Amino acid sequence: MSNSIFYAILVTSLATFLPRFLGAVSSQRIREDSKLFKWFNCLAYATLAALIARTIIFPVGALTDASYLSRIFVVIFSIIVFLFSKKNYVFPTIFSAILMAMLNNYL
Amino acid sequence: MINTKYFLGGYKSILKADSPAIALGACFVAIGALLKNLGFNIQESIFSTMLTYALPGSLVMAESLLIGASLLNIFLAVFFVNARLYPMAVSLFPLMMHKSQPKWKYYFSCHFIAVSAWLIMKNNYKNIPKQHRIDYWIGIGSATWTVAVIGTLIGFFLCDYLNKDILIGLAIINPIYFLCMMIEASKTSQIIISIILGLILGPAFYFFSPEWSILLGGVAGGTIAYLTGELNVK
Numbered sequence: 420m421s422n423s424i425f426y427a428i429l430v431t432s433l434a435t436f437l438p439r440f441l442g443a444v445s446s447q448r449i450r451e452d453s454k455l456f457k458w459f460n461c462l463a464y465a466t467l468a469a470l471i472a473r474t475i476i477f478p479v480g481a482l483t484d485a486s487y488l489s490r491i492f493v494v495i496f497s498i499i500v501f502l503f504s505k506k507n508y509v510f511p512t513i514f515s516a517i518l519m520a521m522l523n524n525y526l
Numbered sequence: 527m528i529n530t531k532y533f534l535g536g537y538k539s540i541l542k543a544d545s546p547a548i549a550l551g552a553c554f555v556a557i558g559a560l561l562k563n564l565g566f567n568i569q570e571s572i573f574s575t576m577l578t579y580a581l582p583g584s585l586v587m588a589e590s591l592l593i594g595a596s597l598l599n600i601f602l603a604v605f606f607v608n609a610r611l612y613p614m615a616v617s618l619f620p621l622m623m624h625k626s627q628p629k630w631k632y633y634f635s636c637h638f639i640a641v642s643a644w645l646i647m648k649n650n651y652k653n654i655p656k657q658h659r660i661d662y663w664i665g666i667g668s669a670t671w672t673v674a675v676i677g678t679l680i681g682f683f684l685c686d687y688l689n690k691d692i693l694i695g696l697a698i699i700n701p702i703y704f705l706c707m708m709i710e711a712s713k714t715s716q717i718i719i720s721i722i723l724g725l726i727l728g729p730a731f732y733f734f735s736p737e738w739s740i741l742l743g744g745v746a747g748g749t750i751a752y753l754t755g756e757l758n759v760k
Contacts (some may be wrong), residue, residue, distance in 0.1 A: 423591075428599050431587040432577035434604035437610065442615020447629075449618040451691035454756075457716070459584065461549050462613040464720040466639060466744025468708060472611060472620040473740055474701045475731045480585050481556060481693040485636065490698070497702045500710065508544045508706055515702040516552065520695030522537025 489522040528631075532708020536665020539646050540652050540673060542711070546642035548702030550670055551677040555582050556696040559688050564588055568682055575678040579671055580640050581700060582607045594624040606737045610744060622650050624685040631660050638667025645707040716755035723747030 449456050474482070475490055480488065495517050501511040540547040550746070554575060560563045561571040561584075578584050590600045615636055622632070643666045647659075654662050688696075712718045728743035735742070 422562075424566055426607055427569060427587055427600055428574045428577060430601045430729070431574070431583055431604045434601045435578050435580050435583045435608045437605070438609050438612035439615055440633065441710055442612045442639070443619055443632050445612075445614055446623065446632070449616060449620045451623075453620075456617065456620050456756070458749070458752045459613045459666040460617040461716055461720040461755070462744055463610070463644075463747035464708070464711070464717050465727075465746075465748035465751060466610040466613055466722035466740060467722040468724025469731075469740045469743035469747065470641075470742075471628055471701050471704050471708070472725040472743075473732060474582070474750070475581045477732050479589050481690070481697040484690065485694050485698075492738030493698055494702065494705065495639065498705065498709070499714040500707045504545075505723045506706070506710060508546075508703060509548060512549050512552070512699045512703050516695035516699050519698040520691040523663070523694050524691045 433480065483518065485523050489519065493519045528664060529661040530659055531737055532654065532661040532758060533655050533665040534666075535671045536662040536667075539650070539666050540669040541547070544646070544649075544707075545647065546670060546703065547673050549699050550642050550673050552699040554580050554674045554677025555684065555688075557581065558678040558683075559586075559676070559685040559693065560588050560681075562682045562685040563610055568679075571678055571682050572675060575674050576671075579637065579674055580608055580611065598658075599632075603737065607740065607756075611639050611740055613748070614643075615640075618644060618647060618663075622663055624657045624660070626640070626657055627660050631634075631664065632685050635660065635664045636669055638663070640670065641704055642707075643670045645711060647703070649711055653729070662730035668675045714755075715758070716751050719751035719754055720748050723750055 475494055482493040496518060497511040500514050501507070504510045538574040539545065557575065558571055561574060568572065574584060578587070586603050586607050587600060590603050596601070618639065619632060647663055648665050651659055708721050712721060723742055726742055727747045729744045731739040
């Protein structure tokens with residue numbers, strides 16, 4: 420098992436480093452006021468948004484055990500807390516964890 | 527070498543009000559506990575976080591190991607999730623390029639590209655002189671990287687005390703934090719459209735292909751947002 424863990428870590432870090440490194444290499448030729456840069460900026464934000472939506476709606480890992488409704492409920496309430504706390508990041512994150520754990524326990 | 531003032535300025539970003547330390551730490555506590563349950567020892571868990579340092583990638587690796595996927599499958603699964611790091615790198619590094627800075631700094635610090643560090647840099651880069659941005663970035667990266675490793679350690683040791691409810695609570699922190707950071711980043715119409723389309727198209731493409739959904743949703747959403755922005759300017 421430990422041998423396969425070693426190779427799994429190696430393969431995972433390679434698959435992660437590759438896009439990072441290629442990105443750094445391509446950046447050498449891209450100017451920050453170019454259209455290509457603007458396009459990649461949109462791509463980056465959209466991909467991130469896609470990733471976040473996917474982790475909430477089609478999660479992997481621990482979140483799969485929480486019901487769909489409870490996840491949406493926590494997201495909406497945390498965003499409200501974020502907006503009402505004058506964009507403080509600590510309140511909504513801690514609030515979301517407590518609410519999520521409680522909802523999962525009682526529902 | 528590295529300018530200490532800007533490096534420390536970046537490093538201290540984890541102490542500020544919009545610090546990712548709690549969100550990031552919480553996620554890696556969950557990862558540490560998950561890795562221990564999978565049979566990783568302490569060295570393997572730490573190296574996994576140090577070398578990968580990308581949360582969705584580690585999660586996918588863990589899931590793949592659980593179902594006994596082959597190494598090639600693990601590579602592909604992780605690559606599909608982490609290919610987003612490519613557009614993230616390309617939309618960040620040009621902002622930090624300066625001819626007085628050596629190239630190795632860029633190649634070395636590309637390892638720090640992950641959502642939390644990236645969003646902090648994107649939200650703050652205008653306040654830092656261009657020449658010193660790369661040092662500031664290395665500071666942010668080292669700080670978030672430290673938090674990740676410490677989180678993994680805590681998770682590994684607390685594993686037996688974390689019940690299912692706590693783990694679920696820890697798991698929701700990350701997407702919530704990123705969502706809040708995205709709301710804060712929504713300053714131009716192009717970015718707002720990108721984010722909204724990404725949020726919709728990412729899950730929508732999941733029905734066609736779970737592996738490709740993030741990439742397809744991101745590319746389609748980002749391209750549409752870019753084109754609408756360009757048309758508005760003209």
